[in-house]
Amino acid sequence: MSTQTVGIVGAGPAGCALATYLQRAGLQVTLFDANAVPLGGVGESLIPQSVPQLQDLGVDMSAYPVKRGAVFTRGDVAVRFDFGEALREQASFAWHVRRDRFDAQLREVALAAGAQLVVAKVRRMEPRSESGPSQVHTDDGPHAFDWIVDAAGRNQLLARQLDIRTTHPHLRNAAMAAWHRDVKALPPEEPGDIVISEFDGGWFWFLPLGEGVHSVGAVTTPDGPRGREGFAEALRRCPAAAARLEGAQPLEELRGVSDFTCSASRFHGPGWALLGDAATFLDPVFSTGICLGLNGAQWLAAALTGHSDLDTYETRVRDAVRAFAPVVDAFYTGEFLDLALSDSTWRYEPIRRGVVSLLSGDVFDSEFDAARRIGTRISQLARRQAS
Secondary structure, three states: OOOOEEEEEOOOHHHHHHHHHHHHOOOEEEEEEOOOOOOOOOOEEOOHHHHHHHHHHOOOOOOOOEEOEEEEEEOOEEEEEEHHHOOOOOOOOEEEEOHHHHHHHHHHHHHHOOOEEEEOOEEEEEOOEOOEOEEEEEOOEEEEEOEEEEOOOOOOHHHHHOOOEEEOOOOOOEEEEEEEEOOOOOOOOOOOOEEEEEEOOEEEEEEEEEOOEEEEEEEEOOOOOOOOOHHHHHHHHOHHHHHHHOOOEEOOOOEEEEOOOEEEOOOEEOOEEEOHHHOOEOOOOOOOHHHHHHHHHHHHHHHHOOOOOHHHHHHHHHHHHHHHHHHHHHHHHOHHHHHHOOHHHHHOHHHHHHHHHHHOOOOOOOOOOHHHHHHHOHHHHHHHHHO
16 A cells, blocks of 8 residues: 655744654655755744644744733733643743744654655645645646645635635734833833734734844724834834834834735635635634644545545634634734733633633634633623623
C-alpha cells in the first residue's frame, strides 16, 4: 500500500502544524512557501487555548514574553481580565511572539518530523479530477499529490480559484501598525498583558514583544479614521493610547491592511481542503487566528488520517468561529465593553469568569459549552447589567 502524499501551500503556523501531525502519522508531506526564511510581521498575541497544541508539537516557547491577562480601556476607564480566573483550570497563560521567529520554529518542527520544503511561488492549485491527481503548480511545473491543502493565509488562493470565497456582511475594517520602543505601561496592566483601547471608530492594540518593543496598531471601522492621517487621528480620539505612546519611538513605517475578514462557503472537496486563515478569519480583536489554525490543523490531520472525517473537521472549525462571532460583534457595538466595565459584572463571579474563558479561547471542547453560552448572551447580559 503506497504512502499518502499531501501538498500544503503555506509554511506558516497552521500549515506546519498540519505537516507535523501528518508526518508523525506516516503520511508524506511537502510544504510550499514563497520564502526560504519566514518574514516578520506586526507580531502576534496568542491565547491560552493555543498552549496544548504548541506543547504537543514540541515548540520551545521559553524565549517569548508570557501573557497572563488582557486590559480593555474606554475613555479613562480600564479593566483587567486575568486568565487564571477562567471557569476551568487549564492553561492560565499564553505568549506574545515575533512571527519570523515563531514561524521558523514551527517550520523546523515540521522538517524535523520529515516534511519536505519547496521554496517557490505557487501559481495555481488544482484539485484532483477523473483525469488526474491533485496538483500544486509552481514555476518549475506541477507537483502531484493525493491531497492538497491551502494554508497560505487570507489571500485564499484556492477559495478564489474555486469561487467559494465569502466576505463578512458588515466587518469591513482596516488596520495600521508599527513596532514602537518605550511604550508606557499604565494601570491596571501587568507585565505581559495585551492592551485593547477602544475609541470612536475603532480600537488600538498594544502587544509587548520583549526587549522593550511593542507592536502597536489601530483597527478602524468603515466610519473610522483611515488614509495617510488615519493613525494620527485615531490617537487624537484615544487618550489612553496617546498616553501610552507619549515619548515612544516608532521603529518602522506604518504597515496597513484592509478587509481582512473572510471565509469560504466550503472548507473541503475531493482531494483538497482549506486550513487556517485560508478557510476563515474573523477579526484580530480577541487574538483567535493562530489558535483556530492550530486546532484546525489537529482536526484536519485526524480527518486525513482516517480518525475522523472532513465534514467533522469543517463543523468543528465553524462551531468555534460561531462561538467567537457574537463576542466580536458585541465588541464593535460596544456591548462587550458595556459588560466588561460594569461594576455588577465584577460582583457576579460566574459572568466574569465566563468572559475570561471566552478571552482564553475555551470554545473548542464539544463537552464544555459554558463559555460559548456566555458568548451568545453577551448583548443580553450587557443590557441587563445596564438596567
